[in-house]
Amino acid sequence: MSSPSLxxxxxxxxxxxxxxxxxxxLEIADHEVVALVGPSGxxxxxxxxxxxxxxxxxxxxxxxxxxxxxxxxxxxxxxxxATALENVxxxxxxxxxxxxxxxxxxxxxxxxxxxxPEDLDKFPVELSGGMRQxxxxxxxxxxxxxxxYFDEPFTAxxxxxxxxxxxxxxxxxxxxxxxxxxxxxxxxxxxxxxSRIAVMHPTGQGIMGLRDISGRxxxxxxxxxxxxxxxxxHDDPLFRHVHDVDERRIA
Amino acid sequence: xxxxxxxxxxxxxFLWGGWSGLAALALFAALWQAGxxxxxxxxxxxxxxxxxxxxxxxxSPENWAIFIATMRRALIGFALSALIGGFAGLIAGxxxxxxxxxxxxxxxxxxxxxxxxxxxxxIWFGATDGMxxxxxxxxVVPLVFAGTAEGIATRDRGLDAMAEVFGATRLRRFWSVGxxxxxxxxxxxxxxxxxxxxxxxxxxxxxxxxxxIGNELAKARQYMDVTQALAWIGIAVAGLIAVEYALVHxxxxxxxxxxxxxxxxxIKR
Numbered sequence: 372m373s374s375p376s377l378x379x380x381x382x383x384x385x386x387x388x389x390x391x392x393x394x395x396x397l398e399i400a401d402h403e404v405v406a407l408v409g410p411s412g413x414x415x416x417x418x419x420x421x422x423x424x425x426x427x428x429x430x431x432x433x434x435x436x437x438x439x440x441x442x443x444x445x446x447x448x449x450x451x452x453a454t455a456l457e458n459v460x461x462x463x464x465x466x467x468x469x470x471x472x473x474x475x476x477x478x479x480x481x482x483x484x485x486x487x488p489e490d491l492d493k494f495p496v497e498l499s500g501g502m503r504q505x506x507x508x509x510x511x512x513x514x515x516x517x518x519x520y521f522d523e524p525f526t527a528x529x530x531x532x533x534x535x536x537x538x539x540x541x542x543x544x545x546x547x548x549x550x551x552x553x554x555x556x557x558x559x560x561x562x563x564x565x566s567r568i569a570v571m572h573p574t575g576q577g578i579m580g581l582r583d584i585s586g587r588x589x590x591x592x593x594x595x596x597x598x599x600x601x602x603x604x605h606d607d608p609l610f611r612h613v614h615d616v617d618e619r620r621i622a
Numbered sequence: 623x624x625x626x627x628x629x630x631x632x633x634x635x636f637l638w639g640g641w642s643g644l645a646a647l648a649l650f651a652a653l654w655q656a657g658x659x660x661x662x663x664x665x666x667x668x669x670x671x672x673x674x675x676x677x678x679x680x681x682s683p684e685n686w687a688i689f690i691a692t693m694r695r696a697l698i699g700f701a702l703s704a705l706i707g708g709f710a711g712l713i714a715g716x717x718x719x720x721x722x723x724x725x726x727x728x729x730x731x732x733x734x735x736x737x738x739x740x741x742x743x744x745i746w747f748g749a750t751d752g753m754x755x756x757x758x759x760x761x762v763v764p765l766v767f768a769g770t771a772e773g774i775a776t777r778d779r780g781l782d783a784m785a786e787v788f789g790a791t792r793l794r795r796f797w798s799v800g801x802x803x804x805x806x807x808x809x810x811x812x813x814x815x816x817x818x819x820x821x822x823x824x825x826x827x828x829x830x831x832x833x834x835i836g837n838e839l840a841k842a843r844q845y846m847d848v849t850q851a852l853a854w855i856g857i858a859v860a861g862l863i864a865v866e867y868a869l870v871h872x873x874x875x876x877x878x879x880x881x882x883x884x885x886x887x888x889i890k891r
Contacts (some may be wrong), residue, residue, distance in 0.1 A: 426781050441788060448784040451801050452880045461798065463789045496884040514788070 373438050376401045376550040377422060377497040377520055384417055392575035396432070402517075403590060404544055404551040404560030409571030410615045415554045416445075416522050418571070422552060423520045434533035437550065439466070439468055441463065442575035445523045447503040449495040449510075455502075456491040459510045466514035480513040481506065484539050501532045508536070512543055521553040537563050541589040557612065558600045564588055573612040578592065580609045632882075636875065667849040676853035685838075690832035692823050693861050699758025700819035704812060706759075707766030715769070715774020715804070724771070728764050734763045736822050738860045740829060749832045758822045762815040769811025773804035802877075809874050813866065861878055 392414035395605035399405045411414050421428050423442055424435075432445040439463070448512040449458045456477050463480075481491060484505045495503055504524065511519055521540070525533045525555040541564055544551060555561050562584060563566050570579045582603075586595065651669045658668045667675075679685045714721045739760045740753075747753035777800055785795045827836020835858050842851035876880075 420783075423787050425787060442784075444780065444784065446780060448779060448780045450799065450802070454879070465785075465788050465790050465794070475825075494880040494883040496880065510788075520787075 373398055375434070376403070376437045377523055377552065378425055378432075379422060379466045380416070380434065380437070382418070382421060382433060383482060384414070384421055384429050385440045386512070387486065388573070392421075394577050395575075397569060399518075399550055399552060401407075401436075402548050402550050403542075403567065404553060404565045406553045406555055406565035406568045407571060408555060408561050408568060408610075408613055410612055411556060411572050412485070413571045413573050414533040414575035414587060415556075415571055417552045417575075418523050419520050435518075437516075438515060439516045439522055440518040440520065441514060442514040442520040443504075443507050443511045443524040445526055446496070447500075447507040449503055451495050453508050454492050454494055455486065455498065458495070458506055459513050462510050462555050468474065477509070480509040482541065483512060484509045485535075491607045501528060501536070504528060504536060505539070506541070509540060512547060515547065516548050519549050519551045521551060521555075523554050523556070526555075526557075533560070538589070540564055545589065557611070558603055559596055562596045562599050563591065569610050570613065582607070632784050632875065639706075647774075664848065667852060672849055672852045672856060674884075675849050679850075679853055679857065688834055688838060689857060689861065692820070692827060692836065692858065693865070695834065695866070696758065696816075696819040696823040698754045699823065700762060702755065703762035703815060703819070704766050706853055707763040707815075708770045708808070711767040711770025711772075712774060712804075714771040715777075716800075718775075719884060721775065728768060731760065732764050736825065738778070740826055743828055749830050749833070749858055750751070754823055754826050754832060755825055758819050761805070761822050762818050765811050765815045765818065766808075769805055769807045773807030774800060776886045779805040782828075805877055809870070811872060816870065820858060820873060824858055836847050868880075 377397075377399040379395050379397045382395040384391055395418060395507065397405070397407075407415050407418065409525075417426075419442075420426050422433055422435075423440060424433070431584065448459070449455075453461065456474065459477035459480055460473040468476060478488070482488070486502065486505050486509060490498065495506070498506070507524070512604065518541045525536045528536060537560060540551075540553075543549075553561070553564055565584060566580055566588060567583055569581045570578075572579050579618075584591075584599070591599075604614075624688075654666070654669045658666045674681065680689075691711070710724075714724050736757060739757050743753045743757045743760075747756060781799045781803070782795055785799050788797065823834065824836040824839065827834040828840050829836075831837060831840075835854050838854045839851055842848075
């Protein structure tokens with residue numbers, strides 16, 4: 372393996388004195404998509420936010436080997452006062468493009484995720500949930516990042532829409548050549564999108580294990596995906612606690 | 623080009639909306655007329671007579687000077703409060719410790735009636751422009767301060783994090799995300815502050831002899847001239863409306879275009 376795109380070394384974090392994740396080690400290679408799964412409240416999102424630099428780890432190190440990252444959040448997080456196009460262009464501007472080139476890049480990026488050109492001048496309030504999330508993906512792609520964090524981006528969408536969004540991500544990751552940390556609690560989603568899957572300890576005490584997923588993302592048939600997730604859930608001890616829910620721990 | 627057309631369209635829509643305003647005013651005038659017919663000229667002069675008196679008043683340049691004197695004081699007081707209150711509110715919004723210190727202070731300042739400040743300001747500054755401005759300032763600053771601080775403190779931190787993850791510097795985040803969210807709270811506070819500024823200015827002028835519209839009102843009271851009093855009141859209100867619609871509303875309409883889009887009715891693109 373060449374130098375990793377992202378390496379987490381013994382990363383720990385605490386909120387108000389309560390340790391939420393501890394001693395996490397994880398490496399993601401160049402252009403590799405790793406899905407991070409675990410039960411709700413185990414600290415997956417916290418880990419992604421630390422890796423992306425949104426919060427400082429209490430202990431441990433985050434080594435970023437990539438040049439530019441972006442993120443798709445669970446909610447679209449669009450600026451309500453800006454149109455769809457402006458929301459995407461904003462990030463292109465942040466990456467140093469001129470106003471005109473930023474708008475051109477934004478238009479191109481929205482086209483890539485199948486956003487209708489006639490809706491570009493609409494404000495987020497005028498768009499449906501799926502359209503908003505498309506804009507959020509377009510925004511994450513616009514500056515050509517070589518690493519993208521996905522923080523349970525499609526949890527709030529219905530099954531069909533989720534499927535479409537996953538295809539968009541798979542398609543973009545193949546043409547855009549970026550690596551990604553994809554946080555999710557949906558095993559089928561992980562199996563479709565990632566080339567490796569990491570399972571987090573139910574209470575954040577490290578990564579319990581990793582599994583390679585055979586075949587290329589996007590090339591796996593529904594049958595294979597079903598068999599794989601069934602195998603994980605019933606025969607693989609690593610996944611025993613993935614569907615445990617303790618809502619008291621969910622912050 | 624489309625941007626310009628868009629803007630023109632929005633202005634036209636805004637002007638068209640004036641009909642409803644006119645209808646409301648006509649209804650008000652009708653009620654007023656009814657009152658006039660019930661109580662007679664001495665208690666409540668007819669709205670048209672009042673309008674004629676007001677136009678008469680505005681016919682002479684000296685009266686314009688009186689009007690401008692009041693508006694100038696009100697606007698200077700308002701501008702100072704908006705600047706200083708806005709800036710202090712910003713700091714308090716970003717720093718919870720400052721906010722905790724400022725809140726009780728605000729309660730105290732808001733609890734003191736403007737009339738009490740007037741007495742103090744009269745003693746400290748005498749009957750001058752400065753006295754009027756200080757009194758307005760003390761009355762309006764807490765409003766703007768609270769609006770700004772609230773706007774910053776209740777901002778959507780998710781958007782902050784979004785901008786941060788995409789590499790926006792602290793300053794950039796403030797301009798592009800924090801400031802825009804603050805405006806939503808700031809505009810109502812500014813409108814309230816502007817109206818209070820003019821009200822307080824007139825009130826002070828009634829109570830102290832510093833000229834301006836309030837002084838004319840005091841004179842009208844001495845002569846028991848209700849028509850004159852009502853005409854001056856109308857002029858003060860017209861001044862407020864003029865400032866509001868010439869200054870605050872156009873800026874607000876531009877900044878909050880998306881709220882228009884959020885409405886379930888109206889013309890959608």
